[in-house]
Amino acid sequence: MSKTKSCIVCQQTDQEVPLLKFKFKGKKYMICSQHVPVLIHKAHELDSLLPGIPASEEN
Numbered sequence: 001m002s003k004t005k006s007c008i009v010c011q012q013t014d015q016e017v018p019l020l021k022f023k024f025k026g027k028k029y030m031i032c033s034q035h036v037p038v039l040i041h042k043a044h045e046l047d048s049l050l051p052g053i054p055a056s057e058e059n
Contacts, residue, residue: 007032008049024050 005014008029013019019030022039029050031039038045047053 005030007035009035009038009046025052 005019006012007017007019008031010032012032014030017032017034019032020036021028021030023029043050043053044055047055
């Protein structure tokens, strides 16, 4: 059984774009290079995809 590897945001696969693996709260995820800046700078926007992500400290 192979699990399709895809970006948590746009669902593009590793056959379409480069994907990076990361872990959050013990779970494994993948994200494409296009969405890495969102993960770094605006992680709170991914709260529906990553439950428990801290809220933005910026107002």
